[in-house]
Amino acid sequence: MLLCLFAAAVSLWGEPTPAPRPTPNHNISYTSPILPDSIDLTSLIGDALQYVHSPIDEVWSATDADDVEEISTEEYYKIWTSERINPYGVKLDSLPDSLWIDCSHYCYPTDSRRVTSRFGIRGSRFHYGIDLGVHYGDTIRATFDGVVRMVSYDRRGYGRYVVVRHANGLETLSGHMSRTLVSENDTVRAGDAIGLGGNTGRSTGPHLHYEVRFLGNAFNPAKIIDFETAEVRVDDSSRYLLTISETYSHKPQLEELSRAAYHRVRSGDTLSHIARRYGTSVRRLCRLNNIRETSVIRIGQRIRYR
Numbered sequence: 001m002l003l004c005l006f007a008a009a010v011s012l013w014g015e016p017t018p019a020p021r022p023t024p025n026h027n028i029s030y031t032s033p034i035l036p037d038s039i040d041l042t043s044l045i046g047d048a049l050q051y052v053h054s055p056i057d058e059v060w061s062a063t064d065a066d067d068v069e070e071i072s073t074e075e076y077y078k079i080w081t082s083e084r085i086n087p088y089g090v091k092l093d094s095l096p097d098s099l100w101i102d103c104s105h106y107c108y109p110t111d112s113r114r115v116t117s118r119f120g121i122r123g124s125r126f127h128y129g130i131d132l133g134v135h136y137g138d139t140i141r142a143t144f145d146g147v148v149r150m151v152s153y154d155r156r157g158y159g160r161y162v163v164v165r166h167a168n169g170l171e172t173l174s175g176h177m178s179r180t181l182v183s184e185n186d187t188v189r190a191g192d193a194i195g196l197g198g199n200t201g202r203s204t205g206p207h208l209h210y211e212v213r214f215l216g217n218a219f220n221p222a223k224i225i226d227f228e229t230a231e232v233r234v235d236d237s238s239r240y241l242l243t244i245s246e247t248y249s250h251k252p253q254l255e256e257l258s259r260a261a262y263h264r265v266r267s268g269d270t271l272s273h274i275a276r277r278y279g280t281s282v283r284r285l286c287r288l289n290n291i292r293e294t295s296v297i298r299i300g301q302r303i304r305y306r
C-alpha cells in the first residue's frame, strides 16, 4: 500500500530534475594517460591535467628501478573497462609512497553533508565508502573532471551506480541512485550531474554510497574531503598529497580483517566453549562480534574468533 502511494506520488510529481551545475570554463588541449585515447579532451579539462604527467613521473623517478617496472599508473590506466569496478589488480603494497593529486576542479558530490555511515570495518565486512543521507531525487555530481567508466546496476549491492575515472588519477563510485544521468564514456566536469539520489540495491533508505579509489584501492573519502565543510583538503596549489601512511591508514584494519576466522555455531555451543576451543577469551569474542557476554547465540550463526 505504502509502495503504491509512493509510486503514485512519484508519477504525479514527475521525475525530479537535476539542479544546474556550477562553474567551469577551460579550454586547454591535453592528452592524458589517465583517460582512454579515444576520448577527446580538447577543451574539457584544462589546467588540471598539467599535473597529471608531472606528479606521476616524479613519483616513478623517485622510486627504485624495481618499483618502476612493477607499477606504472600509466600502464594500469590503459585498462578501460566497464566490466569491473577494480580491474587493475594493484595491491596496496605496490602503490607509490606518495603522489600529488590535482584537485583544482572540484565539486562536493551532493547537497547533503550528513554522514550516516563511515568508512571502515562494518561487522565482518569492510565498508569501502562513506554514506551520505540524501533525499530521493537529490542531484549527485561528479567530484572532479573525468570520463564515465561504468554505469551499472547491482541489485544486491550498489544498486544503480556510476564510476568516473578522473583526470587527476582518482576514481569515484556513487551508488544506490534512483536514476543515472550519464552514459559510459561520457566526459564530465566537476559538478556535472551524474545521477539522482535513491535507495536502489542493498540500501535501507535513500543515501549516497560514495567511494574514492586510486588504482582500484579505496580509501576513506574523508581523507580528501571535509564532509563538514564540503571542502577538499588541498594545499595552496589545490593539490592533495596522497600517501600510503596517511591516506591508507586503514591498511592495518584490512589486514586484520583478512586474517579473520569464523566458527559456525552448533547445538550446545556457548561463547565460553568457543573461546576455549580457539584459545581466546569470551571478552575478545564479544568485542570481535559486537555482542555481549549475555547475548544468545543461534545455531548456524557465524562467530568470529580471530
Ligand SMILES: [Zn+2]
Pocket: 117, 127, 129, 130, 131, 208, 209, 210
Ligand atoms: Zn555505503
